[in-house]
Amino acid sequence: QVQLVESGGGLVQVGGSLRLSCAASGRTFTNSAMAWFRQAPGKEREFVAGQNWSGTRRAYGDAVKGRFTISRDYGKNTVDLQMGSLKPEDTATYYCAAGDRHGLELERAYDYWGQGIQVIVSS
Numbered sequence: 001q002v003q004l005v006e007s008g009g010g011l012v013q014v015g016g017s018l019r020l021s022c023a024a025s026g027r028t029f030t031n032s033a034m035a036w037f038r039q040a041p042g043k044e045r046e047f048v049a050g051q052n053w054s055g056t057r058r059a060y061g062d063a064v065k066g067r068f069t070i071s072r073d074y075g076k077n078t079v080d081l082q083m084g085s086l087k088p089e090d091t092a093t094y095y096c097a098a099g100d101r102h103g104l105e106l107e108r109a110y111d112y113w114g115q116g117i118q119v120i121v122s123s
Contacts, residue, residue: 001026002024002025002026002027002112003024003025003026003114004022004023004024004096004097004098004112004113004114004115005022005023005024005025005096005114005115006020006021006022006094006095006096006114006115006116006117007020007021007022007023007117008020008021008117009094009117009118009119010118010119010120011120011122012086012119012120012121012122013086013121013122014086014087014088014121014122014123015085015086016086016121017082017083017084017085017086018083018086018119019080019081019082019083020036020080020081020083020094020096020117020119021078021079021080021081022034022036022078022079022080022081022096022114023076023077023078024077024078024079024098024112025077028077029053029077029098030053030074030077031053031100032053032098032099032100033050033051033052033053033098033099033100033101033104033109033110034050034051034070034072034079034096034097034098034099035047035048035049035050035051035070035079035096035097035098035099035104035105035110036048036049036050036070036079036081036094036095036096036097037094037095037097037107038090038092038093038094038095038119039092039093039095039116040089040091040092040093041092043092045095045107046061046063047059047061047105047106047107048060048061048064048068048081048094049061049064049068049069049070049081050070050104050105051070051071051072051079051104052104053100055072055074057104058070059104059105061105063089064083064090067083067084067085067086068081068082068083068084069081069082069084070082079096079098081094083119086119086121087121088121088122088123089121090119090121091119091120091121092118092119093116093117093118093119094116094117094118094119095113095114095115095116095117096113096114097110097112097113097114098110098111098112099111099112
């Protein structure tokens with residue numbers, strides 16, 4: 001039914017760039033917040049970037065501020081994450097999420113999750 005599918009992951013060198021995309025299907029998310037989270041081996045899932053439903057607010061985790069940019073295309077029902085100046089610490093599985101509740105940085109605000117996509121930054 002409702003699906004979020006990430007794409008664009010892969011292997012990249014330190015300092016490089018990568019663009020992740022998340023395509024939603026089964027329903028539109030024009031009235032939902034959308035976000036990216038990530039989980040590195042041995043670590044808890046952390047907030048990376050999010051944008052509220054109206055597009056008036058964007059938020060970024062401290063570790064990625066100034067390096068990552070989230071963007072949404074409401075017509076295509078997609079959300080992208082442009083990642084630059086990549087570091088080995090960015091290596092993780094990245095998850096796309098969508099939700100209809102307040103709390104842009106909070107996992108509990110999101111009801112729908114993608115399957116995750118791997119990003120590996122080699123040093």
